[in-house]
Amino acid sequence: MKLKLAAAGLAAVLSVGLVGCSGSSSDSSSGADQERVTVKVGVVGDNNEPWETAAEALEENENIEIELVKFSDYVQPNQALSDGSVDLNSFQTQIYLETYNSEHGTDLTSIGYTLMAPLGIYSNEVDSVDELPDGATVSIPDDASNGGRALKLLEKAGLITVDPAAGLTPTTDDITDNPKNLQITELDAAQTARSLEDVDAAVINSGMAVDAGLIPSTDSIFIEEVGEESTPYYNVIAARAEDTDNETYKKVVEYYQSDAVAQTITESTKGSQIAVWDGAPSASPSAAQSTAA
Template identity: 75%
Template sequence: MKRALAAGLALVVAVGLAGCSGSSTGSNGSGKDGATVKVGVVGDNNEPWETAADSLKEKENIDVELVKFSDYVQPNQALSDGSVDLNSFQTEIYLDTYNSEHGTDLTSIGYTIIEPMGLYSHRVSSVGDLADGATVTIPNDVSNGGRALKLLEKAGLITVNPDAGLTPGLDDVTGNPKNLRITQLDAAQTARSLDDSDAAVVNSGIAVDAGLTPSTDAIFIEETGEASRPYYNVIAARASDVDDETYRTVVRYYQSDEVARTIADSTRGSQIAVWDGAPSASPSATASQSKAA
């Protein structure tokens, strides 16, 4: 009996020690070495992430799996429910608005790029050519819709109530000298609306997926500078994972000179790296473009 009790005690101790041993792990259940990190993205053009993924696999044995979505809602839903570990598609102001509307606590853990929003048209070649009563489509979510209205104001087409801040709505339009008929669509549909409308305000990533080059095809494009910080794109995680070592490593490899070069080359200058120390982190104050208004 003594031998049996001793054996049982030894088994309990062994199980306890096994439960206490092991390396630190990320919330995806893997330690840094050999981890797989699922990153939610929007669209098919993800060369910067592919560059980061190659380096992470080679130098850290971390596999990055890109999970592609077609709209701006699903990636945050997937991050909230744990279907992905991180996502990388949205601006800081969009993330804040999403958290406020959905009661979530998704958190930025690093900046990536700014994608200047542009006004596009298949029918006119300049802002000044838009006729009285022209139809213009903009995104229908609060942050991108407000950003689009601010862009139309900057282009001299409308005025908006300054009290609305960065997120004005259609009710905040105080001046519309061309009597533009502004309609709202899901952001992912704005580029497709160009066949049926006179112009559309389109997010850069969606424009690129539609075969447009923002820096050359937009008839008016957003200026960039320090005031653009709310529109910086971020890598987001769940609040409980902001200090996860594996995820921080992923951010560090994304925020590299190699990825910055890939951003510049693959987007032909239409996207700008904005993390601290990035080669292009100081956007030109004259980046605003208008084709002969």
């Protein structure tokens, strides 16, 4: 399998002139006789086993080559998708995508669900949220959707109360009760795992936690529940609005949403992430709901 792992940055951007959004030119038959097509997919972090599983099947059966373009933060992949540096991206929740579009005037569109990656609270200092001392420092992501999600998780853990009128994206200004007087520090999501050495607890996105060597289902001291209200936090494959009917991209979604990829998600994350597309043989939600003592 010739799966290319392209580093994000100038080299990835300049290569667009050579490869372009090649997926958009192919929407006909599939199989070995089809001319090879390269589809660039923007991802965040180093752990991309599900995409590697999908890429192997796509290359073998459809002559579609997936080139993973790796980014280190949550802003660059959408910028790259908007400017055509990548064809698709796969790193963000539905609510993050909607918030990004609202803030940047873009029309990036979800073309398929991938997985649910529960947000967790982690600590090197205590073994449960009840043990956090008065005045404890807690780091959370600083973007609107992940930061709001983190505050909602802290509320679920019984640590704070936020104004329900703020919906799914509350800010620290919406905290109405903070009995432990938590000192909440907002950081780039990519920095939250690294902050564990300097804070009492950190709210860390699952992908960032896994990249830092943590196992969300066992290492977190409190983790997000998976249920009917989780849909805004489903991760998606995103495309530009004009490409939502692209047959090649639909084929990419089809191969990602396979039993083999669902199994890879479960095995590579030790049950910490859950396949969420319709009909996915996902891991038991109870695995994602458990907390570490």
